[in-house]
Amino acid sequence: MxxxxxxxxxxxxxxxxxxxxxxxxxxxxRILGGRARHAARGLERRIRRRLLNRNRGARESRALHLLxxxxxxPQTALTAEQIDSFQREGCLWPFTLCAPETMxxxxxxxxxxxxxxxxxxxxxxxxxxxHLDDPVVYRLCAHPAIVERVGALLGPDVLLWQSNLFxxxxxxSEIPWHQDRLFLEVEGGxxxxxxxxxxxxxxxxxxxxxxxxxxRSVVPPADPxxxxxxxxxxxxxxxxxxxxxxxxxxxxxxRAGQFMLFHEFLLHRSAQNASHRQRLGLAVRFTTxxxxxxxxxxxxxxxxxxxRDRAGINRMGLxxxxxxxxxx
Amino acid sequence: MEGGPRHVYxxxxxxxxxxxxxxxxxxxxxxxRRVLACDSRELRIASFFSDRPLSEDGxxxxxPSPFATPGWDxxxxxxxxxxxxxxxxxxxxxxxxxxxxxxxxxxxxxVMDRFGWRFETALDRIEASLRxxxxxxxxxxxxxxxYEEGFxxxxxxxxxxxxCLARDLDEETSSRLFAELTPARIDGLTRDxxxxxxxxxxxxxxxxxxxxxxxxxxxxxDGAIGKWRYSxxxxxxxxxRARIWREITxxxxxxxxx
Numbered sequence: 001m002x003x004x005x006x007x008x009x010x011x012x013x014x015x016x017x018x019x020x021x022x023x024x025x026x027x028x029x030r031i032l033g034g035r036a037r038h039a040a041r042g043l044e045r046r047i048r049r050r051l052l053n054r055n056r057g058a059r060e061s062r063a064l065h066l067l068x069x070x071x072x073x074p075q076t077a078l079t080a081e082q083i084d085s086f087q088r089e090g091c092l093w094p095f096t097l098c099a100p101e102t103m104x105x106x107x108x109x110x111x112x113x114x115x116x117x118x119x120x121x122x123x124x125x126x127x128x129x130x131h132l133d134d135p136v137v138y139r140l141c142a143h144p145a146i147v148e149r150v151g152a153l154l155g156p157d158v159l160l161w162q163s164n165l166f167x168x169x170x171x172x173s174e175i176p177w178h179q180d181r182l183f184l185e186v187e188g189g190x191x192x193x194x195x196x197x198x199x200x201x202x203x204x205x206x207x208x209x210x211x212x213x214x215x216r217s218v219v220p221p222a223d224p225x226x227x228x229x230x231x232x233x234x235x236x237x238x239x240x241x242x243x244x245x246x247x248x249x250x251x252x253x254x255r256a257g258q259f260m261l262f263h264e265f266l267l268h269r270s271a272q273n274a275s276h277r278q279r280l281g282l283a284v285r286f287t288t289x290x291x292x293x294x295x296x297x298x299x300x301x302x303x304x305x306x307x308r309d310r311a312g313i314n315r316m317g318l319x320x321x322x323x324x325x326x327x328x
Numbered sequence: 329m330e331g332g333p334r335h336v337y338x339x340x341x342x343x344x345x346x347x348x349x350x351x352x353x354x355x356x357x358x359x360x361r362r363v364l365a366c367d368s369r370e371l372r373i374a375s376f377f378s379d380r381p382l383s384e385d386g387x388x389x390x391x392p393s394p395f396a397t398p399g400w401d402x403x404x405x406x407x408x409x410x411x412x413x414x415x416x417x418x419x420x421x422x423x424x425x426x427x428x429x430x431x432x433x434x435x436x437x438x439v440m441d442r443f444g445w446r447f448e449t450a451l452d453r454i455e456a457s458l459r460x461x462x463x464x465x466x467x468x469x470x471x472x473x474x475y476e477e478g479f480x481x482x483x484x485x486x487x488x489x490x491x492c493l494a495r496d497l498d499e500e501t502s503s504r505l506f507a508e509l510t511p512a513r514i515d516g517l518t519r520d521x522x523x524x525x526x527x528x529x530x531x532x533x534x535x536x537x538x539x540x541x542x543x544x545x546x547x548x549x550d551g552a553i554g555k556w557r558y559s560x561x562x563x564x565x566x567x568x569r570a571r572i573w574r575e576i577t578x579x580x581x582x583x584x585x586x
């Protein structure tokens with residue numbers, strides 16, 4: 001321990017001898033100090049969680065109530081022109097999931113509750129796969145406004161298998177051009193993603209940018225050895241920038257509560273958030289039950305959000321149960 | 329069965345109620361029986377509890393299984409743990425499956441309280457029950473009812489059951505049937521049980537139960553949600569996590585552990 005070394009070297013041998021009886025006491029105090037610090041940290045965590053949990057049920061109920069809407073069926077249809085446009089350009093937006101003022105409250109829940117915890121499914125941090133353990137995230141992901149439109153693109157049977165909250169605070173760095181499929185742990189099939197704006201997003205706070213029509217060809221990834229840095233294992237699979245015509249980039253401006261649908265091979269990126277505004281988005285991956293999800297985690301499962309599972313190759317589960325539903 | 333393939337007589341209407349222990353599966357089973365009994369025709373309905381429905385008797389000792397003899401119009405079977413036979417029945421064409429689920433940790437506490445099972449026994453049984461639920465969760469068209477949503481307190485559940493059977497149930501009938509399934513009515517029924525009654529048996533906790541309805545004395549628990557948090561010791565919780573965490577997650581209860 002640095003402190004011990006310091007004491008020993010600063011004392012003369014006689015005074016060092018004189019201190020001998022005190023050393024166990026000091027060590028004891030040091031250990032006790034460590035334990036006390038540990039206990040204090042544990043207590044702080046417990047108090048924090050208790051305070052969070054105290055309001056969690058009410059916040060969750062409120063958010064779920066808001067997402068349920070007023071009973072009016074949401075606009076869910078895609079026109080033939082929109083389907084044709086998706087085939088041609090690989091993306092479609094904007095669609096409305098909920099009003100911006102509704103999303104303000106949802107955002108408050110996500111920040112105050114969801115993001116305060118790691119995902120209950122081990123191995124995932126607080127931003128990943130929260131549709132498995134957070135009912136509000138699930139309801140966002142499986143909202144009929146999204147699922148019915150995805151169904152129009154993928155067919156009657158739709159599987160929800162991944163979600164990521166992309167929290168990009170001011171100053172957060174760029175995510176370079178990439179095609180999602182190279183990162184997806186699936187075999188076969190096609191994936192359609194929904195990108196839900198939790199905050200208003202535009203060029204200033206690093207909205208997603210896309211290159212329309214780029215889903216028609218695979219852009220080889222950059223050489224992994226060409227980059228360094230802590231997240232470069234992932235960046236190694238980012239598209240080779242020399243093969244990307246960035247002049248064709250289109251910003252996907254969305255109001256909070258709107259969303260975009262895009263194809264798994266669509267080239268997209270987001271710049272550094274150079275603004276003072278937050279930028280929280282939720283990306284949701286959908287495919288068909290015939291696609292094999294190859295995720296290895298034991299507790300992982302997929303969710304059927306539309307139609308039927310006619311393939312039976314993925315482990316299916318049920319949506320997260322609301323923690324505050326009546327029944328007690 | 330010995331001596332070659334078994335011949336199964338499948339009644340035209342066959343309902344299988346699969347439920348975790350303590351998930352209000354008996355309520356659902358009896359609700360199904362009552363909805364079926366509302367049919368204007370005089371149906372011959374067999375209803376019983378069995379994890380081996382094709383070979384065991386129909387609840388009452390000596391009563392033949394409806395699947396062993398022809399002539400039954402309907403069968404309602406309740407099961408918790410299942411068997412190869414149970415899966416054979418569940419996967420038969422035309423069988424309607426209804427599933428009741430609950431946070432398995434609350435199920436544990438429920439059976440420990442009501443059946444007097446030790447923790448280890450309760451965990452073994454809940455695990456076996458989860459294995460069956462896991463197998464049937466993907467049965468097409470299965471009606472899945474979550475305890476925490478309070479389906480047993482909703483008159484609309486009876487209408488949902490009726491819709492599964494492609495039947496209509498008017499509001500008046502629904503309300504009448506529902507009134508027969510309230511905790512007060514069930515408590516009243518079970519209080520009057522007499523040990524001399526041949527239609528009754530004794531459950532693992534030594535309480536009397538009706539062989540057909542399966543209501544037992546002290547059936548209606550407190551229904552509390554999340555009571556496991558205050559009842560399971562840390563070591564028990566760790567064991568639960570080690571044994572059934574995947575199923576807890578799969579049923580959507582992973583986020584309830586905080």
